[in-house]
Amino acid sequence: MPLMIIKKREDLAESKVPPGGFRGLSFGFTGLSFRGLYLTNRLYLLIGICIVLFIFSFFVAPLFIVPKIAWYLLLVLIFIDYLFLFLLSKAPVAKRITAERFSNSDENKVTLRVTNTMRFNVEMEIIDELPEQFQKRDWVLKEKFKAGEEKSIAYSLRPVERGEYHFGKIILYIQSRLGLLMRRHDVEASVTIPVFPSFMQLRKYELLSRTTLQSGQGNKRMRKIGHSMEFEQIKEYVRGDDIRTINWKATARKVSLMVNNYTDEKSQQVYCIIDKGRLMKMPFANVSLLDYAINSTLVLSNVCLQKQDKVGLITFDNKMGTMLAADRKPIQQANMLQLLYNQQTSFLESDYEMLYMQLRSRVKQRSLLILFTNFESLSGLKRQLNFLRSIAKHHLLMVVFFENTELEKLSAADAGNLEEVYIKTIAEKFAYEKRLIVKELSKFGILSILTAPESLTINAINKYLELKARQAI
Numbered sequence: 001m002p003l004m005i006i007k008k009r010e011d012l013a014e015s016k017v018p019p020g021g022f023r024g025l026s027f028g029f030t031g032l033s034f035r036g037l038y039l040t041n042r043l044y045l046l047i048g049i050c051i052v053l054f055i056f057s058f059f060v061a062p063l064f065i066v067p068k069i070a071w072y073l074l075l076v077l078i079f080i081d082y083l084f085l086f087l088l089s090k091a092p093v094a095k096r097i098t099a100e101r102f103s104n105s106d107e108n109k110v111t112l113r114v115t116n117t118m119r120f121n122v123e124m125e126i127i128d129e130l131p132e133q134f135q136k137r138d139w140v141l142k143e144k145f146k147a148g149e150e151k152s153i154a155y156s157l158r159p160v161e162r163g164e165y166h167f168g169k170i171i172l173y174i175q176s177r178l179g180l181l182m183r184r185h186d187v188e189a190s191v192t193i194p195v196f197p198s199f200m201q202l203r204k205y206e207l208l209s210r211t212t213l214q215s216g217q218g219n220k221r222m223r224k225i226g227h228s229m230e231f232e233q234i235k236e237y238v239r240g241d242d243i244r245t246i247n248w249k250a251t252a253r254k255v256s257l258m259v260n261n262y263t264d265e266k267s268q269q270v271y272c273i274i275d276k277g278r279l280m281k282m283p284f285a286n287v288s289l290l291d292y293a294i295n296s297t298l299v300l301s302n303v304c305l306q307k308q309d310k311v312g313l314i315t316f317d318n319k320m321g322t323m324l325a326a327d328r329k330p331i332q333q334a335n336m337l338q339l340l341y342n343q344q345t346s347f348l349e350s351d352y353e354m355l356y357m358q359l360r361s362r363v364k365q366r367s368l369l370i371l372f373t374n375f376e377s378l379s380g381l382k383r384q385l386n387f388l389r390s391i392a393k394h395h396l397l398m399v400v401f402f403e404n405t406e407l408e409k410l411s412a413a414d415a416g417n418l419e420e421v422y423i424k425t426i427a428e429k430f431a432y433e434k435r436l437i438v439k440e441l442s443k444f445g446i447l448s449i450l451t452a453p454e455s456l457t458i459n460a461i462n463k464y465l466e467l468k469a470r471q472a473i
Contacts, residue, residue, distance in 0.1 A: 036183050107158050114153065116149050198295035202299060269309070355387070403452045
């Protein structure tokens with residue numbers, strides 16, 4: 001009889017054994033091998049019962065026939081289970097369905113379509129080899145399938161950083177109703193999915209450009225200060241028209257009151273400037289400030305394009321990064337998405353002097369500059385204030401920086417001992433300095449937004465629409 005070699009698989013990560021307690025065994029015969037055969041807990045339990053019966057029958061000889069019959073019956077059942085799992089049935093079919101790209105910091109749907117091609121009911125444990133960025137090593141689904149049944153199993157993934165995410169195999173562990181053996185079947189489904197900035201938010205804010213202002217509680221109307229000077233047409237006067245817009249020459253020709261009609265100014269330049277310095281590496285809800293800024297820039301640029309403004313992009317840290325000239329072509333949105341995909345935070349101090357020099361040489365027309373950055377202290381602002389003031393002399397500058405929500409929680413918490421009093425006081429000091437930064441910027445005519453990271457997008461859009469309505473750009 002050929003020698004049977006039994007090898008115990010020690011490496012859990014490589015064998016992908018699902019939780020449940022069973023261990024995989026690899027059996028080999030001369031010229032024949034059985035791969036993917038696993039023993040279940042139920043089989044171990046029945047073998048243990050047979051052993052106990054054999055031990056008990058050692059003391060009661062007439063009962064020896066009982067464990068003997070039980071043992072042979074167990075062997076027959078194991079053979080039948082193996083026969084149906086491996087020889088008389090084809091392996092199940094599985095397929096992963098995903099989008100071509102994922103949206104960062106959003107829930108992205110993934111669907112597993114599994115078909116039971118066997119002629120009997122089975123139970124399956126399904127393991128999808130998720131990208132390492134998610135750090136999920138215990139992901140497993142348990143499903144029951146009827147003969148020939150197909151199921152679509154959906155789940156969602158929320159990436160928190162941009163980049164390439166590699167999915168591996170789909171691993172199926174199949175067992176029949178006997179539950180003595182388990183068959184492992186690996187389905188090759190390797191694929192690499194790129195994770196882009198949050199393009200899902202574009203749909204969420206699609207209607208924003210048609211409203212004057214958006215808030216968490218609803219829409220508000222913003223009164224316009226003055227009127228736009230971009231001429232549209234001459235029309236007849238109707239009750240309610242501004243009499244200051246009467247066109248007297250056209251009135252004389254038509255012998256009826258005619259007024260000039262104006263429309264909102266278009267084709268104004270808006271640049272989103274993203275600071276990639278060390279302070280933008282700080283994470284909130286597992287998403288870095290840089291990713292919050294990138295997601296907000298993508299949505300804000302879409303609103304600007306719908307308002308017929310030209311939008312551009314600048315990134316910088318200790319040196320100049322990407323620069324995309326302002327334009328309103330339909331392809332501009334796709335260009336920004338592609339450029340924002342590969343942006344990474346550096347751990348160096350940002351050079352605002354270099355930024356000022358680059359803006360002076362490259363951006364000739366007065367523009368709205370929306371600077372996404374972060375200042376943790378008033379002293380940090382004062383080191384860069386002269387450069388910000390210089391930029392504000394030539395452009396309408398709006399500085400967007402972030403509240404430290406963790407410090408806000410500490411400052412709002414009750415202090416129970418002396419250590420907590422010190423912590424609460426320091427947290428309140430830093431929160432107060434953030435408010436002082438807003439006042440310091442406003443003294444020099446620099447607009448600012450102090451916002452929580454999760455509210456960045458809506459606050460930035462609100463401010464842009466307000467400036468647009470006031471015709472401050």
